[in-house]
Amino acid sequence: MKKTIKSVLAVLVICTLCLGLLAGCSGGSPAGTWKLTGGEAMGTSVTADQLGDTSNATLVFNEDGTVQGGGNWKLEGNKIVLSQGGMNLECDYNGNTITIDMGIMKMFYTRA
Numbered sequence: 001m002k003k004t005i006k007s008v009l010a011v012l013v014i015c016t017l018c019l020g021l022l023a024g025c026s027g028g029s030p031a032g033t034w035k036l037t038g039g040e041a042m043g044t045s046v047t048a049d050q051l052g053d054t055s056n057a058t059l060v061f062n063e064d065g066t067v068q069g070g071g072n073w074k075l076e077g078n079k080i081v082l083s084q085g086g087m088n089l090e091c092d093y094n095g096n097t098i099t100i101d102m103g104i105m106k107m108f109y110t111r112a
Contacts, residue, residue: 030073030080034059034098034109041105059098059109 036057039046051057060068061080067073071084080091080098092099098109 028095029063030075030093030098031061031063033112034061035112037108037110039105039107058112 036051037048039051048057061073062068065072065074067082067084071082074081074083075093078093080093082089082091089100089102092101096110100107100109
């Protein structure tokens with residue numbers, strides 16, 4: 001009986017730790033510099049090298065909700081909403097990657 005209780009407690013502790021780790025994976029603030037690392041065009045994956053010169057292909061999200069170069073950003077759950085000049089663009093965000101889907105082309109960014 002004591003062994004069963006200890007086993008149940010051990011499982012509960014492990015589950016609690018796992019939930020804490022998963023919660024930390026969801027992201028946090030996207031503020032910072034993001035570099036273009038690849039993309040997908042019409043279902044075909046492409047690397048940053050195949051996209052050409054991507055040395056300046058960065059996004060910079062400032063802590064104050066602005067984007068370097070113009071516009072604003074707002075985090076809504078697992079989406080980043082970019083806005084500029086009355087237009088909005090939703091991007092997927094998981095804490096490690098930002099995916100911008102523009103229909104026939106997706107672009108993938110990771111923290112620089």
